[in-house]
Amino acid sequence: MAAQKPNRPSKILLEELFAGQDDRFLECFYQFESYEFLKHFTTKWLDDSRPWAREQWIGYLHSSLNHPGHEVVIKQAFKSAIVRGDETLLVHFLVAFDGLVRRGRTESYAYNHDQRRWAVHKRLFAKPNKTVRFETGRYHEYTWGRRKHRVPLPDIVNRPGN
DSSP, rough: OOOOOOOOOOOOHHHHHHHHHHHTHHHHHTTTTOHHHHHHHHHHHHHOHHHHHHHHHHHHSSSOOOTTTTTTHHHHHHHHHHHOOOHHHHHHHHHHHHTTTOEEEEEEEEEEETOOOOEEEEEEOOOOOOOOOBOOOOOEEEEEEEEEEEEEEOOBBTTTTO
């Protein structure tokens, strides 16, 4: 049985939540992944001069920013804040960007031949932090002789550790 796609809200619902200054707007916005739609809507959101829209930007920047497909939103909004000289929004971007790199302490061991002993090196290690889109049903296709063969590939899923 094929996996069902989760129910996604409609674009009309998002537009209504945005126009009506509804607090559910961000929760609905996080669920969209379409590059073209997000690019268009981000431009509209940036041009909105209402204080509510500004508060939503700040709320968006203080979220996890781990939403698949939202790279265009971050990039477009950051470039727009630079061009407009919007220092307040840039400060919130800096705080958000600072939280993206998560470092953990690690220990590595190296043998010192001169001293004839092991040395312990403590370092900060930055773990990979990616937004991954779900990809199921992947396969690799190749030709051997006159026959085509398909080899299934593992599914790609977004796990909390990403």
